Amino acid sequence: MADRILIVDDEEDIRVVLKISLSDLGYEVYTAENGEEALQIIEEVTPPIVLTDIRMPVMDGLELLRKIKQEDPETEVIMITGHGDMDLAIESLKHEATDFITKPIKDELLEIALKRANERITMRRQLREYTEHLEDLVREKSAKLVEAERLIAVGQVVEGLSSAMKNIVEDLESGLTYFNEMPCFVSIHNSNNEVVGTNQLYKERLGNKIGHGSWEIYASSAASQENCPVGKTFSTGKGQRRRERVKNLNGSELPVMVHTAPIRNRDGKVELVLEMAADLTEVSRLQEDLLTCQQRYQLLFDAAPCYFTVQDRDLKLMAANKKFLEDFGMQFGSFCSQAYSHDGEPHPECPVWKTFEEGESQQAETVVTAKSGEQYNVLIWTAPIKNVAGEVTHVMEMSTNITQIRQLQDHLSSLGLLIGSISHGIKGLLTGLDGGMYRLESGFEKEDQERIKEGWEIVRHMIGRIRNMSLDLLYYAKERDLQWERTDVLTFANDVALTVEPKALGHNIEFVRDFDASAGEFEVDAGVLASALTNILENALDACLEDNSKKAHKIIFGVSQDQDDIIFDVSDNGIGMDEETREKMFTLFYSSKGREGTGLGLFISNNIIEQHEGSVQVDSTPGEGSRFTVRMPKILPDEIKTLQKD
Amino acid sequence: MAKKILVVDDDPNVVYYLVGLFHDNGYETCAAHNAPEAFDMLQKEKPDLITLDIDMPEVTGPQFYRKYTKMDDLKDIPVIIISGLAKPHLAVKKAVAVVEKPFDRDQLLKIVKDTIGE
Numbered sequence: 001m002a003d004r005i006l007i008v009d010d011e012e013d014i015r016v017v018l019k020i021s022l023s024d025l026g027y028e029v030y031t032a033e034n035g036e037e038a039l040q041i042i043e044e045v046t047p048p049i050v051l052t053d054i055r056m057p058v059m060d061g062l063e064l065l066r067k068i069k070q071e072d073p074e075t076e077v078i079m080i081t082g083h084g085d086m087d088l089a090i091e092s093l094k095h096e097a098t099d100f101i102t103k104p105i106k107d108e109l110l111e112i113a114l115k116r117a118n119e120r121i122t123m124r125r126q127l128r129e130y131t132e133h134l135e136d137l138v139r140e141k142s143a144k145l146v147e148a149e150r151l152i153a154v155g156q157v158v159e160g161l162s163s164a165m166k167n168i169v170e171d172l173e174s175g176l177t178y179f180n181e182m183p184c185f186v187s188i189h190n191s192n193n194e195v196v197g198t199n200q201l202y203k204e205r206l207g208n209k210i211g212h213g214s215w216e217i218y219a220s221s222a223a224s225q226e227n228c229p230v231g232k233t234f235s236t237g238k239g240q241r242r243r244e245r246v247k248n249l250n251g252s253e254l255p256v257m258v259h260t261a262p263i264r265n266r267d268g269k270v271e272l273v274l275e276m277a278a279d280l281t282e283v284s285r286l287q288e289d290l291l292t293c294q295q296r297y298q299l300l301f302d303a304a305p306c307y308f309t310v311q312d313r314d315l316k317l318m319a320a321n322k323k324f325l326e327d328f329g330m331q332f333g334s335f336c337s338q339a340y341s342h343d344g345e346p347h348p349e350c351p352v353w354k355t356f357e358e359g360e361s362q363q364a365e366t367v368v369t370a371k372s373g374e375q376y377n378v379l380i381w382t383a384p385i386k387n388v389a390g391e392v393t394h395v396m397e398m399s400t401n402i403t404q405i406r407q408l409q410d411h412l413s414s415l416g417l418l419i420g421s422i423s424h425g426i427k428g429l430l431t432g433l434d435g436g437m438y439r440l441e442s443g444f445e446k447e448d449q450e451r452i453k454e455g456w457e458i459v460r461h462m463i464g465r466i467r468n469m470s471l472d473l474l475y476y477a478k479e480r481d482l483q484w485e486r487t488d489v490l491t492f493a494n495d496v497a498l499t500v501e502p503k504a505l506g507h508n509i510e511f512v513r514d515f516d517a518s519a520g521e522f523e524v525d526a527g528v529l530a531s532a533l534t535n536i537l538e539n540a541l542d543a544c545l546e547d548n549s550k551k552a553h554k555i556i557f558g559v560s561q562d563q564d565d566i567i568f569d570v571s572d573n574g575i576g577m578d579e580e581t582r583e584k585m586f587t588l589f590y591s592s593k594g595r596e597g598t599g600l601g602l603f604i605s606n607n608i609i610e611q612h613e614g615s616v617q618v619d620s621t622p623g624e625g626s627r628f629t630v631r632m633p634k635i636l637p638d639e640i641k642t643l644q645k646d
Numbered sequence: 647m648a649k650k651i652l653v654v655d656d657d658p659n660v661v662y663y664l665v666g667l668f669h670d671n672g673y674e675t676c677a678a679h680n681a682p683e684a685f686d687m688l689q690k691e692k693p694d695l696i697t698l699d700i701d702m703p704e705v706t707g708p709q710f711y712r713k714y715t716k717m718d719d720l721k722d723i724p725v726i727i728i729s730g731l732a733k734p735h736l737a738v739k740k741a742v743a744v745v746e747k748p749f750d751r752d753q754l755l756k757i758v759k760d761t762i763g764e
Binding site: 425426427428429430431432433434435436438439442458461462 | 657659660662663664666667670730746747748749751
């Protein structure tokens, strides 16, 4: 109920009576005798209800009503009318008067009017309350909505972050799909140490912990508000990194590596903490996968039938595969040139060096020497390894051992080439033979014994040379079985010496036979070994002829023995050989004699000696001379003899 | 007076054969086993004919030919190429004849006779 009420009437009696009645009803009553006075009081005390006469001097009731409603439309105005003022009463209702009562005022009617006014006031207040409450409600609900949206946003950030991390990892390890399932529990925490957002994996594995304490997932000593990584981050303001154990949904415990990062507001205060826990069992599984993968690559690297090396700018070996290490046995950090040619000098056309210079893959073919002393033809491919800036930091070299292919190719091409290269020689020999036959024939015609003898010597000599050449040819045409027999070493050696000695003496080169008289016998295909040794002796002769630095030259042909072998030694003081010539001289078509050499001689010699299971060793110093040591077994191995019987 | 033939070949067996053959057929001969030797012999002996091998070490037959044909007093001496190479006729274009080793000795003697007479 309203507490204050204003009575406006020009008749004092009515004001007094009404004041008494209304005071009895419990109102605080104010009075005014005209409209102007009333407006002043309203301004002062703002009565919720105004009771006013219509007919008054100065300002009548209707005028007052309009002004009150203009100032405060919620003020309830009750009009007091005389008889016959019905038109005015209706007019006042149009102007939002609450009610009207007629004079003489009956208390019942007054109370009804007041009740109506009070009802309106109450209703209006309730309405206002409702309205204001509704606004609160809306505000309250909106706040909840905002919070919910914020949580969703946090969740999205977390998921986005973890998927971004996944992407980064994928980019880094492109092709390795293991990392697609990055085992990371990501969560965000507020300063109350509550989880406010997690990623999907967190939810799946550790449960929906939103709203729970940050420490609840931990099984270890970190399971308290102060000690958990998030708590520590809030208390120290620094990101944490430690190993912990978390409780899985199924009750088991997982080892994790936890990282936290503080997220600060504008004032620099830590507002949120980002926690990332990586599942170490997953990580170690991935590490194992990676290791397996690496091992598989290493296996491939090692099992590939090639030599792989990685070299740096100084051409030092940084890595090499097993096969390379087996065949060349090099330490990391040593030079490839030492491995391949043993001279330690980088090869002038080194493909690795060229790759560094030009930044492109190179190809080359060369002959290298393994640690066993064997010669390999290798086809080399290189590939530059570049850093981010595009500079070549290392070069990978892949060498394929193509010795067998080359041998096959050598064999195929050798026939044609051989015929070409020695047909000239054959023609010369045939002409010489013609010469001998002519001498012989003219000797018979003239019955000149001297001519016959001369002619026959020439014929015999030429036939011998043609025979040797034919044997060479046979060696290329097909694998020729050894026609071995027990042979007296000294007789054999003397025969070989005889083929070279006259030529040596003809050039004033001393020829020394240093034979062990007790050498005995050995099992040999005398014909072919003779040509092999002759070849070596003729090379010694050529080495002396080419050397202008010494006044006198000497060739020593030695024969000695040990328990199992007969050893033939050919040494000269000719020009000698450099390392490269020494290593390549047994390869087909390698010649140090320019157009004079066919590149066949020592290749054949070596084959012949190897076919007997013998060996050749060469020592040479440029400018000082060379020494060939040929070891031949006294008794041929059974498999060679068996092969022959087949 | 017997005509004189200079035999140039690095193969001593071939030299021996040719010298014997020409000698038996009434020619005078001289011989050289390489180009420098042949050049000395050429100036000393002034032969009427040269038989020349192509493939010799150091200085080849054609190189020797080009050298002596630049000298006025020697350039008209006729030359017969006797070689084991596959296409010897390409090496010395002005040669009287080109004979491939091994050669038919009657054919060679006929070429010699046609060039310088008996």
